[in-house]
């Protein structure tokens with residue numbers, strides 16, 4: 001497994017399931033975990049699910065990507081309570097998660113990856 | 124003044140008011156958001172009620188922290204981490220000085236701003252919390268002040284949250300989170316907590 005893992009947070013479980021499939025195709029050695037929707041399977045975001053996805057990630061350092069509003073807020077709240085190192089990206093969700101995963105798989109250094117994500121910042 | 128009993132009573136009154144008005148909250152959210160604010164809040168306060176009735180508390184801090192965790196993990200929308208952050212910050216402040224209600228609510232307001240990065244005028248619940256804090260500091264909090272703060276969100280253009288994606292179309296509607304925050308402070312008055 002790579003030093004850094006990838007975490008995906010969305011309001012909809014199918015969105016992160018689909019995105020995970022897309023990423024795994026190019027990043028089989030990167031730990032990718034996700035949290036989608038609310039606890040009862042509805043549309044929204046869940047602190048508990050985000051926390052579980054952070055703990056389930058096999059890497060101690062995590063690059064996190066999200067879709068809208070509360071996904072980010074829950075990520076930040078989990079970041080405050082976890083021992084893992086989480087870096088949050090305010091970037092285009094699909095494009096940046098793909099870029100990060102592909103570059104991690106290729107063994108590109110983290111600083112270089114961050115640089116490549118910069119132009120994808122949209123929020 | 125806040126005591127363990129008055130804090131629980133306040134939060135219970137808030138729960139009742141949210142439950143009673145959940146359809147209206149969702150209706151407001153339908154206009155400029157995704158229409159779930161009433162359902163979100165009702166789910167949150169139900170979990171909060173259960174958590175508060177299942178335990179005995181020996182400090183206000185403990186009450187507020189328990190309420191915060193229930194709201195945070197059960198609301199499911201932006202208002203979850205926002206109300207959660209507010210109550211966690213309020214719990215911390217109550218631990219330092221429980222007699223100063225204005226400072227406790229101020230801590231909650233700061234917690235919301237820290238979490239959501241909204242400023243006054245962005246058409247969010249911050250537009251109710253900030254005027255309420257100012258009124259409390261001057262010993263002037265009233266139902267009218269709360270009502271006016273909520274109403275004053277109507278002409279604003281949203282800069283944060285779901286409604287911000289609508290741009291000018293967000294003008295002319297009351298912000299749902301401001302309405303639910305209005306309920307929180309109305310019940311503070313109704314519960315004789317001031």
Ligand SMILES: Nc1ncnc2c1ncn2[C@@H]1O[C@H](COP(=O)(O)OP(=O)(O)OP(=O)(O)O)[C@@H](O)[C@H]1O
Nearest residue numbers: 069070160200201202239241247248283284299300
């Ligand atoms: N960044 C923010 N800062 C302060 N308040 C906010 C922010 N974003 C949203 N809100 C408040 O939250 C209310 C909406 O709460 P609701 O529970 O409906 O969440 P939502 O917008 O559906 O969440 P999501 O981010 O998951 O889409 C808004 O009316 C507003 O008052």
Ligand SMILES: [Mg+2]
Nearest residue numbers: 156157159160
């Ligand atoms: Mg909503």
